[in-house]
Structures are given as C-alpha cells and as structure tokens.
Amino acid sequence: MITPTHYMLLSAALFMIGVIGVMVRRNIIIIFMSIELILNAVNINLVAFSNQLQNVIGQVFAIFVIAVAAAEAAVGLGIILAFYRNKETVNIDEMNLMRW
C-alpha cells in the first residue's frame, strides 16, 4: 500500500538531490536544473496530498509552481547568456562582481 509517506520520502529524496546539486556543482546551468528538481519535489508533495485529501487545490498550486519555474528559467537563462557573453564562463565562482 502506497501512503503519502512514501510520496513524502520520494519528494524529500528528490529535494535533497536538488540541494546537493546546488551545493556541489559550480556550473550555473546545472545549478538551475537542480533548482528545477527541487521545484518538482515540491510539486510531487502537493499532488500527493491533493490525491490523499481528494482536493484539487494542491494541483492548482502545482500549476502556480510550474508557472514560477517557467518565469525563473526564462530570466535565469537570460542572465546566464548575458553573463557568458561578458565573461565567457558559466562557473558560478566567477560571478563575484556584486560580492562586496
């Protein structure tokens, strides 16, 4: 029997994989993709509970999350392109112009 706990575990694992990706990788594109994984983990949780509670509000929120993810991807990738054009790199460690 598959309970919401299973989905939560799956979601937590996916979330952590995303977090690890953000921490470990220094390639900004991979970091963005890890963030997408995190957002998906959230969505899995939302949909799982929506299923459990027989209430589609969770799915509605998942749609909002997808919309935010789309916006984030568009702007983020625009920033990456602009950055790459100036510095010829996608390494996040070199993005330190605004550090101080």
Next chain:
Amino acid sequence: MFDTNELVLNMGPQHPSTHGVLRVVLRLDGEKVVDADVVIGYLHRGIEKLSENRNWTQIILLTDRMDYVAAATSNVGYCETVEKLMSLEVPRRARYVRTILCELQRIASHCLWLGTHAMDIGAMTVFLYAFRERELILDLFEEFCGARLTYNSMRIGGLPLDIPPGWDQKVLEFCKIMDGKLGEYEELLTHNRIWLDRTKGIGVLPASEAIALGLSGPPLRGSGVGRDVRKDEPYAAYDEMEFDVPIGTAGDTYDRYLVRLEEFRQSLRIIRQATEGLPEGPIVGKVPRLIKPPAGETYHAIESPKGELGYFIVSDGKSTNPYRFRVRPPSFCNLQGLRRLVRGHLVADVVALIGSLDVVLGEVDR
C-alpha cells in the same frame, strides 16, 4: 545568435546549390552574413594555356568546355574572333544560323538558370518544367550537330554543315511551345507572394556599383544599365534583327529574374525573325586550308547568356597555334559581385544570390 564569436561556415565546394564547385567561406553572425570569401579554381583545367598548344581549329572543341551549358555561344565567340583576326567574310546564311543557335542556346541556358534558381529558393517544380523545355532545345541541337551538350558546332569562316531539312520548321514549332511554357513559369513564380518575399530587395546593386564591379549581362541590366553587346557592337546577324534590351530598375534579385524572363521572349523574337528570314547561300566563306592568321592581336566580345564573353587572341603569324589566348568569361567577372551582394543578408539569401548571378563554374575556372 552566437554572441561572442562569428561562425565561419564553409559553403562548398561540395554543396548542392553552389552550382558546381564554388566555395564560399561565410562569416556568420547568427544567420546573418558578415563577410564572404569566394574561393574558386576547383575546376581549373588550363584551357587558355592548352589553347596555345593546339591548332586554331582544335581550340573550338576546348571552348565547348568552358560554359558547358552554352557551348554554342562560346564556339561562335571564338570563331568570330579568329575571323576578325583573319578578316574573313562569313556568308549571310551562316551568320543567320549562328544567330539562331546563339539564341536557342540563350534560352537553354536561361532555362537551366531558372530551374536551378527556383530550386535554390525551394520551388522544385519549376526546375523540372524548365528542364523539360531545355530538353527540346537539346533535341534541336542534336539534330543539327549530333551532340547534346558540347556541340563543337562552329567552324572558322562559317558552319560545319548546313541545317538539316525541316529543322527551321521545328525551331518555329519550338518557339510556339516555349511561348506557352513561359506563362507557366510566370504563374508559378512572378506573382507568388513567397517568391516576391524571397527575391525583392535581396542583393540590391545600384547601377554605378554594378559598373564598378565589372558586371555584364543580366546582372548589369538588372541594375538598370542598358548594355548589351548584341545591340552595342552587333555580331553575327544581330544588326539585322529587331529586339529590345530589357533593363531592371531596382537592381535586386527579382529584377534580375524579370530581366532574364524578358530575355526569353526577346530571344524567341530573334529566333522567329532569323528563321523566317533565313537566306539561301553558302555556309562557309573562303577559308584557307591551313588556318594561320596574320601576326596581330584582337579582342572580340559577344553577348553570351551570362554576359559579355570576350576573347583576346594574339597571333605571331608563323605557327599554327595562337601565341596568346585569353578569355574574358562573364561568369568569372559577375562572380566578383557576390561578396558585395551577400553582405548583410541571411544564409538563405546567399544561395538565391549565387543563383541570380547565374555562374557556371566551368567558365569561372576555365
């Protein structure tokens, strides 16, 4: 699209729409052409040098191999140059037949141009239609001289043989067929929205620049310069023919297209006049057995389908071969305009522009 670096794209020498072995090195910014280098010479056979070691009659055969889609025109150009050097009188009938052959050849060459040009822009049906009509011309040539591509159909001083009986009727019949087929091409292209979008305003060349680049033929006339060797320095029987020289106004690809289409019609008009008024008489003038022009040099140009085709020949008057043989090929000179034309256009326009210059690589590289 590629932000920091320009992309260098090597178009050719093996490319479906460079009309042979032309190589264009494009420097692209995204899809926009920043600069282009035209690299030629992949088909160089040294025809000019070879000619200096052949006797005067053998050279006719070599001229076939230059503009291989308009071999008869090259033959006529060469023979007339030698005749000019030797001050030979060509009989009127021969001159008329030469005119017919030249104009048939012009139609055949333009058919090939139309087909490939349309094919480059994506209209594949026109290609086959145009080749269907070119086939009829090749049949006529086959009947006249036995060959379909490299005719070797001219002799110094006249023609190798008279036209076969009934040939002139067939030519007239062809003219009638061709009249109708031109409408077919126009229906598919001239007012086609996509065709207009693809050709109007592409590769605009003002008259002054066209002259400065040394263009000739339809690319020059498309820019609005009414220069045509047939009118300005008549050869063969053109002084007795009545025809117009179409010129364009905008100097873009579409105008060059319209000019060539009108040339189809004018050629048909000339062929009709020449065939109907074909005089009787000998076909060869008084030619010595051994052709050995007196010492001297001459330049003679004719209007080949591509533009001004000129021969510069020096004879030392002693040997049976020319001392110096040089061709001014229209394709070669017109190709110089390509770099100027493609700048600022897109990759897709490059093929349209190569097509609209109508180059034959055999003639460019010689």
Next chain:
Amino acid sequence: MGQAIAFYTLAAFILGFAVLVVSTKDTVHSVLFLVLDFLFVAALYVLLAAPFLAVIQVLVYAGGIVVLYLFVVMLVNLKRAPEAHHDPHRRTKLGFWLAAAVLVELGAIAAYGPAASAPAVTQTAAMPVSGNTEQVGWLLYTSYLIPFEIASMLLLVAMIGAIVLAKREL
C-alpha cells in the same frame, strides 16, 4: 499491488535520473536526464490521478523549459573544448556529507513515521463540475483567479526581462 510496483519503479527512475542530472559531466547529457526525469514525474502524476497536471508537466517542462535549457547549453558550449565541460570547483566532500545526512534523515522518517496509512479523506470540495481538468480549471478561475492573473503577469514580466537580458542591442 500494481500501484506499489508502479510507484517504486517510477520512484527509482525519478531518483536515478535526478542523481544523473547532478552528477553527469556533460551538460547536454544532464539536460537530457532532466527531461527524462520530468517525464517520469509526469507519469507519477498520472498515478496520482492528476492527468491534467501530468500533461502540463510534459508540455511546459519537457516541451518548453528544458528546450530553453538545451538552447542555452548549446550556445554556451559551442566553442569550448571538451575539458571545459568538467567542473573543477566541485565541492564533492560537502556533497557527500549532505547526502549522508539526508540518508540518515530519510531513514529516521521511514522508521518513525506513521507506518499505517492515514485514512483517505473523502471530503470533496463543493464544485459544480466533475473531472480533473474541469475541477482544476474551475478553481483557477474562481477561488484563485487573482493568483492566476498575477502568475500571468509574472510570466509576462519574465518574458520581457529575458528578452532585455538576452538581446544584445534593443
């Protein structure tokens, strides 16, 4: 039973591809694994009786967002030697510590979490429509109309922002 098999298979694929996304060296491969991951997540949504969301997931994520990623990766990787794909600044140690911590955490949840399933709540919101798509649509256009409009404004702003950022000269 069938549901359990489906869940475990999908979960294995989701997690496996997620690991590949963050661990693969070649960025293009990473993007590919991301697509596959999203497709399997979509399959999970079908399992959770949310077909509309599953389709949206494929349409927006796999068909839209990740294509954008692929574009950017191709543009960025265009002129670079293969060794440039490598990531010299990996914080591998930190990653493994985190992974270990997560494992412990997950184990704890699994061990102490409620083993018995919570009773399925059969409270259905009063809605004049039935069917998953209709219900989602109904909610979006009634209770959540303003968030929906704000989301569309957000997307518009993001679109303009992306254009401004990525275009060289306006």
Next chain:
Amino acid sequence: MVDNLIIPLLKIVIVLNATLVAVTYMVLLERKVIAWAQSRLGPMRVGPYGILQPIADAVKLMIKEDITPTRADKWVFTAAPIIAMVPALIVYAVIPFGPEVSLFGRKITLYITDVNVGLLYVVSVTSVGVYGIILAGYASNSKYPLLASLRASAQLISYEVAVTLTLVSVILVAGSLSMVDIVRAQEHWHVWFAFIQPLAFGIFFIGGLAETNRAPFDLPEAEQELTGGFHTEYSGMRFALFFLAEYANMIVVSSVATTLFLGGWLRPFPNVAALGFLDPIPSWTWFLIKSFVFLYVFIWIRATLPRYRYDQLMRLGWKVLIPLAIANLVVTGIVKVVLAT
C-alpha cells in the same frame, strides 16, 4: 482480461503497424504526386507502378552502413532519431478513427484510448518531438546540422504557440478536451468545426505545415542552403527514422485536423437524411478519406511553393498567426458567452 489487456494490445499493434505502413506508403505517394505535378512518372521500376518501392527503400536503408562521425556525441547521436520517432508514434493512442463498432459480439472502440485530456496529450507529446531535432544537430558536431537544428527548434516552438491557441478556440466550441467528445460535439452541432472556426482551421493548417517542417516551411532540411539540415550526418536506418518521423508527424497533423475540424469519422452532412445511403460505408473510411485529402494538400503545396526564409517564417508566425489566433480566441469566447446568456 480480454477487454482490459488483449484488445487494447491488439489495437496498439494494429495501429502501430498500420501507421508504419501508411508512413512508408506516404513516401511513395509523395514521390508519385510530385512526379505527376512535374510531368514525370515517379518510381516505376519496383513492382507495377512502383508500388513495392517502399520495401526496396527500406531494405536499402537497412543494409546501408550506419556512420557515426568521429567527434560526434555517440549516445546522443544514436538517441536523437529514436526521440524524434517515438512521440510521433505514441500520439496515435488518442486519435479516434471511428466510434464504437461491434465485432464478434464485442463492443470495440476504434481508438486506443479516450482520455479526457486527449488534445493536450497530443500537444504535449508532439512538443517533445523537437528534442530529436535539436539533439541531432547538436550531437552531429557539424555546423550545418547545428544551424538547422537551431532553426528547427525555434520554428517548432513558435508555431506551437499559434497551433495551440487555435486548439483552445476549438475546445471552447466543443466544451471538451477529449478527441472523441470533440467529434461528438460536431455531430451535435450538425456542422464541421472548419465552418464554425474557419480562421482557426487556416491557422492550424499553416501551423501544421510549419510544425512538420513541410514546404514552404521546410527550412530545417532546406537542402539548397543547409545541405541536408539536421540529418546531414545521418545515414542508414537512423536517417530512415528521421524520415519516418517526419511523415508520421504529417499523418498526425492531418488526423488531428480531421478530428477537430472536419468531423472525424462522421460522414459528410451527418444531419441530412437524404444522404442516408452513405451510412453503410464504415465510419473509419471517412476518417481515412479526410486525412488523405489533407496529406494530398500537403504534398501539393510542396510541389508548388518556394521556401520561406527564416526571418520571414518567424515574422509570419509571431506577427500574423499568433495575433490572429488570439483574436480568434477572444471572439470565440465572446460569442460563446453571448450565446449562453
């Protein structure tokens, strides 16, 4: 067991095989029709009138050497044609070829499944197909394919917007996302949606041409500019897969158009009793005839029109089709509200 497993499996096998056969014969049909348009004969050598040509082609392609360029990304290079082919095939799951029929005493539906997000399923699955093209261009490690794949993906993404917007207006009229319900709605309205939504139909048709990379929008494989486009470096069976995917996509677009706009399996004028003598003809025949007409028009257009340029294509998509589609959607919505009140 029989109803749940065997019949659906049988249907899948039949639809898949029928599709693949149809696709191979599409190639022959295209060659023949274009040949006739160009006053040629087309393939004549293999079998009477060349009808065995597809088999010869298939054999040839299969025994050709499968070349992988040295510096290509091997895995992606191999995966790309498969990624292009699979979405084109799995779309057929929701396309209704006909209503229920009884066969051997069983009620059998002439579609594999009818999900209530059918139309969205079609859109989303076809949107995945673009990966095949992008990855082919990327993995080939060659400039022409790369340029072509960038063109292709930009083209597919932008035309998808216009096409999806037209679908939304159809959904508004039909009130359902299910393909079967859309056909039933046309039966109920006694009219094909092509007449209610002529603008949407036109935009869908143009967008469909663009999405399947057909002339005059066949820029990604513009042979004259980009040699072979994104499959320049492909050979053998992998090339064949791209080829099949293109034709499978054509059939998908025409099937979807038939379902949405031309009344699917319905006979012409389903409400006119005087045409009742047409009823004995099986419903799927109508579906096939309508799809065939569509495919024929696709080929006809290819034989007739020159090719658009990349920027013109984008301009057409973004500045003409999308605004028109949005306007159409708004008008449809207003009319629907006005009619409802």
